[in-house]
Amino acid sequence: MIDETDDCRLVAYLDNQLDKAERGAVETRLNIEPDLRARFDRLAAGGLPFRAAFDVALAETPLERIRAKIDALAPLSEASRSAARPARRMSAAAAAIGLLVLGWGIGHYIPVPSAPPLVASEDSDWRQAVAGYVSLYTTQTFTNAEDTRSNETALTQLSQTLGVALSPVSIALPELTLQRVETLAYDGAPLGQIAYLDAGEPIVFCIIRNGEKDAPLAIDKKDELAIASWAHDGRGYLVAGRASSDRVAALAEKLKARF
Amino acid sequence: MASRDEIKIGLSQHLARLWRYGLALSSARDVAEDLVQATALRALERADQFQSGTRLDRWLFSILRSIWLNEVRARRIREGQGFVDPDQVLFSDGQEIETNIFAGQVLNAVHRLPEAQRETVLLVYVEGLSYSEAAEFLGTPIGTIMSRLAAARLALGKLRPADSGAASARGNAK
Numbered sequence: 001m002i003d004e005t006d007d008c009r010l011v012a013y014l015d016n017q018l019d020k021a022e023r024g025a026v027e028t029r030l031n032i033e034p035d036l037r038a039r040f041d042r043l044a045a046g047g048l049p050f051r052a053a054f055d056v057a058l059a060e061t062p063l064e065r066i067r068a069k070i071d072a073l074a075p076l077s078e079a080s081r082s083a084a085r086p087a088r089r090m091s092a093a094a095a096a097i098g099l100l101v102l103g104w105g106i107g108h109y110i111p112v113p114s115a116p117p118l119v120a121s122e123d124s125d126w127r128q129a130v131a132g133y134v135s136l137y138t139t140q141t142f143t144n145a146e147d148t149r150s151n152e153t154a155l156t157q158l159s160q161t162l163g164v165a166l167s168p169v170s171i172a173l174p175e176l177t178l179q180r181v182e183t184l185a186y187d188g189a190p191l192g193q194i195a196y197l198d199a200g201e202p203i204v205f206c207i208i209r210n211g212e213k214d215a216p217l218a219i220d221k222k223d224e225l226a227i228a229s230w231a232h233d234g235r236g237y238l239v240a241g242r243a244s245s246d247r248v249a250a251l252a253e254k255l256k257a258r259f
Numbered sequence: 260m261a262s263r264d265e266i267k268i269g270l271s272q273h274l275a276r277l278w279r280y281g282l283a284l285s286s287a288r289d290v291a292e293d294l295v296q297a298t299a300l301r302a303l304e305r306a307d308q309f310q311s312g313t314r315l316d317r318w319l320f321s322i323l324r325s326i327w328l329n330e331v332r333a334r335r336i337r338e339g340q341g342f343v344d345p346d347q348v349l350f351s352d353g354q355e356i357e358t359n360i361f362a363g364q365v366l367n368a369v370h371r372l373p374e375a376q377r378e379t380v381l382l383v384y385v386e387g388l389s390y391s392e393a394a395e396f397l398g399t400p401i402g403t404i405m406s407r408l409a410a411a412r413l414a415l416g417k418l419r420p421a422d423s424g425a426a427s428a429r430g431n432a433k
Contacts, residue, residue, distance in 0.1 A: 004406055004409075007405075007406065007409035007410075007413075008402060008405035008406055008409060010409070011405050011408045011409045011412060012390070012405055014412075015383070015390070015408070017389070017390050042412075042413055042416045043409060043412045043413060043416070044412075044416075045412075045416035045417075046411065046412025046413055046414065046415040046416035046418075047412060048365045048368070048369075048415055048418060049361075049362075049365060050365065050369070050380060050381075050384040050385050051384060051385050051387075052362060053361070053362040053363075053365035053366050053369075054279060054283075054366065054381065054385040056362040056363075056366070057279050057282060057362075057366055058275050058276070058278075058279050060288075061274065061275040061278040061279065062278075062288075062292060063274055063275060063278075065292070066274055066278065066292060066295050066296060066299075067271065067274065069296050070267075070270075070296060070299045070300070073296075073300060074267065074299070074300060074303050157275075188268075
């Protein structure tokens with residue numbers, strides 16, 4: 001006879017919430033009680049891919065509308081607008097660490113719709129900050145990179161946050177393998193980063209929604225790092241990596257044509 | 260203690276999860292949106308009650324839950340809007356959804372569960388709370404968490420794609 005206590009114990013077993021002794025006791029009973037085994041199978045069958053399904057719902061959040069309503073009802077104070085831009089006065093390294101910490105602190109299945117841009121940035125600080133931490137990347141940086149599905153979920157989120165159509169196809173680059181998709185923030189503006197490996201060398205593609213003015217593709221070289229950047233439709237774009245300027249420029253051209 | 264602007268900036272990182280929680284509770288997109296908005300305003304009013312160093316997302320979730328239980332749900336039931344057709348809830352037919360047929364089926368099936376079960380499913384299986392965290396958040400014994408999850412699993416067990424096949428299951432979900 002199966003009672004509610006059995007159900008609870010079986011669910012706790014399935015959810016891995018029992019200690020070793022309790023697990024052993026459940027397994028022993030499952031081996032000798034066919035009724036309990038049948039109940040176990042029914043409970044196990046009800047363990048659907050909830051998280052993946054609800055992540056699809058997450059992508060449907062009407063974020064822009066919700067943000068606009070909240071902004072209209074409760075704008076940030078002027079003091080905070082300037083306080084939200086500390087990086088301008090920080091060294092590139094300090095800003096880079098801030099970005100990294102934020103990036104790592106974010107679970108990959110959790111969407112991170114960052115605050116909308118507070119002020120249009122006219123300078124290149126975010127590019128310097130990105131260059132600062134990308135120069136620290138190695139081949140091993142992405143050893144624990146997310147699986148494909150997590151990256152796809154992250155891309156869907158990022159598309160919403162940045163208002164650009166990011167998909168595995170639109171960000172694919174020949175010869176490069178996708179490693180990790182992250183949502184960061186710079187100066188209150190959402191910053192998406194897509195990291196690849198190019199024959200073992202990290203290459204990043206970043207998009208920031210900061211309202212900056214349109215700018216043509218420009219190439220910069222900082223130590224070993226080549227940085228290609230441009231801006232279009234209120235978004236700044238950047239491709240960077242320890243590769244030749246020509247290589248980085250060619251990758252940037254490909255992406256520029258798509259966004 | 261946190262400032263209003265700190266809450267505002269932190270809040271913006273949790274809007275989508277709050278909306279999803281509101282959707283799990285209310286089974287209605289527009290209600291979820293209103294819940295997030297009301298939660299944001301309430302959180303900003305009460306910014307001084309938030310303890311820095313504790314989890315902002317949990318605090319926001321608890322505000323949303325309290326607004327739902329004490330204000331929105333009570334009003335909807337009073338006005339005779341307590342019931343929502345779960346098939347209308349999340350996914351209508353559309354190209355975007357075609358790629359996520361099974362996700363749509365899972366969501367719609369979860370939304371047919373009683374509210375307490377679908378809330379517990381969301382908190383434990385989606386948000387990743389442990390049984391004890393969920394019990395504390397909901398103010399219930401751990402046994403209640405387990406029995407809700409067991410009941411939800413028994414109700415949902417029929418939805419496995421292996422049992423039904425995508426096409427027929429989709430038809431049944433109609």
